Amino acid sequence: MSSLVQSVDWLAIAPPTLTAVVGLVVLVADLFLGDAKKAVLGWVSVAGLAASALLLLPILDGDRATFCLTGDARACSYTADRFTLVIQFLVLGGALLAALLSVTALKDANRELPEGEYWFLLLSSAAGAALLPASRDLATLIVALEVASLPAFALVGIKRGDKKSSEAALKFFLSSVTATAVSLMGVSFVYATTGTLYLTQIADKIQHVDGQFHTLAQAGVVLTLVGFAFKTAAVPFHFWVPDTYVGAPLPIAAYLSVVGKAVGFSGLILVTVVAFPSYANVWGPALAALAALTMTVGNVGALRQQATRAYSAVRLLAWSSVGQAGYLLVPIAAAAYSKDAQKAIGSTVAYALMYAAVNLGAFAVAALVGRTNSLNRISDYRGLYAASPLSALLLGFFLLCLAGLPPGIIGLFAKVTVFSAAVDAGLGWLAVVMAVNVVIALFYYLQWTTLLFRAPEGEPAKHRVPAPLTAAIALTAVLGIALSGAPQLVLRFSATGLF
DSSP: OTTOBOOOOTTTTHHHHHHHHHHHHHHHHHHHOOGGGTHHHHHHHHHHHHHHHHTTGGGTTSOEEEEEETTEEEEEEEEEOHHHHHHHHHHHHHHHHHHHHHHHHHHHTTTSSOHHHHHHHHHHHHHHHHHGGGBOBHHHHHHHHHHHHHHHHHHHTOSTTOHHHHHHHHHHHHHHHHHHHHHHHHHHHHHHHHSOOBHHHHHHHGGGOOGGGHHHHHHHHHHHHHHHHHHTTOTTSOTTHHHHHHHSOHHHHHHIIIIIHHHHHHHHHIIIIIIOGGGHHHHHHHHHHHHHHHHHHHHHHHHTOOTTSTTHHHHHHHHHHHHHHHHHHHHHHHHTTOSOHHHHHHHHHHHHHHHHHHHHHHHHHHHHHHTTOTTOOGGGGTTHHHHOHHHHHHHHHHHHHHHTOTTOHHHHHHHHHHHHHHHHTTOHHHHHHHHHHHHHHHHHHHHHHHHHTSOOSSSOOOOOOOHHHHHHHHHHHHHHHHHHHOTHHHHHHTOOOOO
C-alpha cells in the first residue's frame, strides 16, 4: 500500500489552484458578457493574479509538502519550500504585470483580440508556471511545463489575420514540441534505469545503476535537460525567440521573457541539483558550455540590430533576453563544481528577480512608445525625454540596470553575484567570457539610452499613459529603485532552501 498518497494540503497548492480557477471563471463569464462589458474580464484576471500572489504569505512559515508516498515522506509530488515560493512570487508577479500591460493592449486592439480567450490562456499558462517550481517528480514537472507552454503558443498567434503572428506561433510550437519529445525520451530513460519518477528517489537510485545501464542513465540526464534548456532560450534552442517576440502581442513577449524563463530555469535547477547531483560531471560542463555560447550569441545578436529596422526595439530586447539567459545559466553550471551548491543556485534566483523587474519595466515603456509608433523601432525612441521625461528616465534606468551600470545598482550587484559564483566554483574561463559579454552589452544598452536624450527629429510625439500602463511602469520602477538602494535584500530573499 506504499503507493497510496496522503491527504491534500490545500493551502500549499492554493496559489496555482486559484489562478486556474479564476481562468475557468473568466472563460465561463465570457459566454454571458456583451462586448461592451468584456473589459471586466481583464480586471478580474488582474485581481485573481494579485490574490494568488497574496496566498503565498500564509505559507511562508515553513516547508509544506503534499501528494507524498505514505512509505517515504521525502517522496512528494508537490513541495512548497523557500525555492518554490520565491519562484512562484516571480511567476505570479510577472504574470500580474503582463496582465496590466494586456488591459491597455486589448483596449487599443479595439476588439481585434478575443478577450475571453486571451485572459483564459494567460491565466492557464500562469497556473502551469506557478505549479512547476513546486513539482518534485518528473511527471508533474513535464505536465506543468506543458500547461505553461501550450496556452503560450495560442497567445503568440492570437492576432486574427496577422501573418507575422501565425508564423511566430507555428515556429514556437514546432520547436517546443520537438524539445518536449526529446525531454520525454530522457525521462523514460531515467525511469527505466531507476524505476521511479520522484526526484529525491532518483537522486539516490541513479548512483547505483548497473554498469550496463550507465550509458542509458547518462543519455537520460542529458535528454531530460533539453526541454528546460529550450524554455530558457539557451543556444542552440533560441532561434524561436526574436520572431516570436515580434509576432506576439507585446505583453505576451514581456510575459515570455520573464515567466517563460522562470519556468525553464526552475525546471533546470530541480532536475540537475535535486535529481541528478551525482551526474554533475555530465551536466556541469554541458551547462557551462551552453552559458558561454548563449550569452555570446545573444549579445552579438542584440549588437547587430539596426535602429531603423521595423520592430528593432523588440528584437533587441529579444536578443538581450537570450544574452541574459546565458548569465542565468552560469551559477547553475557552477553548482556542479561548487562545495556550496545552494549558494550558487541562490545567485541564479537573485539574478532572475532583478532581471524580471527591470526587463518588464523596459517592455512596459516599449508598450507605451508602441502605442504611437506601431513599428517600434529603436529610432522611434529618439528624443523621448522631450516628449515624456519620466518615461525616458525610467527606460534609461531599466537599460542601465540590465547593463549593470550605476544608478542601476541592482543590475551591477546581480552580475557581481553571478560572476563570483563562477570564480568560487573554479570556472575562471567562464567568468572571463562573461566579462567580455558584459562589455559587448554595454555598447548597445548605452547606445539606446543616449538616444532617449538626443534632440528629437521633428515635433516630439506626446505619449498619453493609460492607468494600467502607468501602474505597470510604476511598480517595476519602485521595485528597481528600492532594490538598487538595498540590493542585499534580493540575496537574502532568494536563499533557496532546496537542500
